[in-house]
Amino acid sequence: MRQLRSIDDYSIVKNKKVFLRVDFNVPISGGRVTDSTKIEKLLKNINYLLSNDCKVILASHLGRPQQNGKADLSLLPVKQITEKIFNQQISFLQINHTTKQKIDESKEKLVMLENLRFDPGEETNELEYAKLLSSFADIYVNEAFSCSHRSHASIESITKFISSYAGSTIIDEVKALEKVFSKSKKPVACLVGGSKISSKIDLIINLMPRMDFMVIGGAMANNFLKNDGYNIGKSLFEKNVENTIKKIFDEANKHKCELVLPMDVVCSKKFDQPGVIKKINEVSDDDIILDIGIEGTNKIDQILKKSKTVLWNGPFGLFEYDYFANGTKDISRSIAKYSKKNGLISVAGGGDTFAAIKKSNQQSHFTYISTAGGAFLEWLEGKILPGLKVLENN
DSSP states (O other), rough: OOOOBBEEEEEEETTTTEEEEOOOOOOOEEEEOOOHHHHTTTTTHHHHHTTTOOOOEEEEOOOOOOHOOSSOSSHHHHHHHHHHHHSOOOOEEEEEETTHHHHHHHHOEEEEEEEEGTTTTTTTTTTHHHHHHHHTTEEEEEGGGGTTSSOOOTGGGGGGGEEEEHHHHHHHHHHHHHHHHTHHHSSEEEEEESSSSSSTTHHHHHGGGGSSSSEEEEHHHHHHHHHHOOOOOOOOOOSSSSHHHHHHHHHHHHOOOEEOOOOOEEEETTSSSSOOEEEOOOOOOTTTTEEHHHHHHHHHHHHHHHHHHEEEESSSSSSGGGGGOHHHHHHHHHHHHHHHHHEEEEESSSSHHHHHEEEETTTGSSSSOOOHHHHHHHHTTTOOOOOHHHHHHO
16 A cells, blocks of 8 residues: 555644544444543544644544434534543534634634534535535544545545545554555464354455465354354354355465364353353254354464464454353453463454453453454455545655
8 A cells, every 4th residue: 555644744733723534433322422432542643633733623424314314313422422531622513604614713622513424415425515524624634444445525525625634543553454464474363253254255365365374253154164064053154155165265275374163162042041062063953153162262372372463353252142252252362462472463353353352351452453344344355445545645
């Protein structure tokens, strides 16, 4: 990837009005934000802008109002918790042709715009809407890597009308991904979990030439076990993926990448009942595979012990239920242990992966954890992210 224009030199922003595209698409229940991690992540960056006498215009989407309606998708609850986090008042504004004047007249140094997606022009990448947004500020800074795979007005088209830069969170994210993708220390291990193999095939195929170990877990692994003739009982699996599995095996052989599958699994009859560890040839017709077993996590631990770099995307069990979180927790602890002990470069990404690591309380020991989800995967799949493309140096 070509170098991105950044704001390392803060003289660029001093005394400026900064349109800061953020990802404050946070969970809200009963009118309250239930997880403010995404907001807290930008505390240092925003305070630095404020210390350089900037007026910061916070702009984010929330949910999908064009598909689901605007009810309960106002950013007002986000504004309220952001005020508490920053310990200062924030001016909250609707987006229209009077917004620029209100920003100019506001005495507050922090301004938050209402949900960008309330206007259909955001998701259709409408130039007029992008031009309106650009008129609110002197410069544009993108701190929303997680949204940068979208060709939306506040991500792509806005850069046609205003001087535009990548924020430090985007620079950090790209550097972390490059440590895995193009500048990795070998041996390199990739741990891929989750439910659908069809959603991860591009990731696996694109990474395979650079990996020494490709470890498959979660419900994805059920497809491989079933393909090898093992009984998976009533476990989740995808139909018509035989050719996909063959392609993965072929790529692994071609690139001399060791493909690692579960040797034992945790089975239960119901989600709310404790499971039993079974060898993969012991699963019965009424079993549901819900976690990876101890032999499997021990094997992964040994791989991590000799690895220099690891990428992890997707939990290895139904971690939302405590009965089936042990395998994912063990993997998280192993990565944390070798990151501290051996200097393992550990990069993890995706919303579920972050939630699983957080549940194991190991997040501080990873080299980098991305919450970007779709953008994280598309970057690793080798796809061009529109929001980054427009920020490349000419």
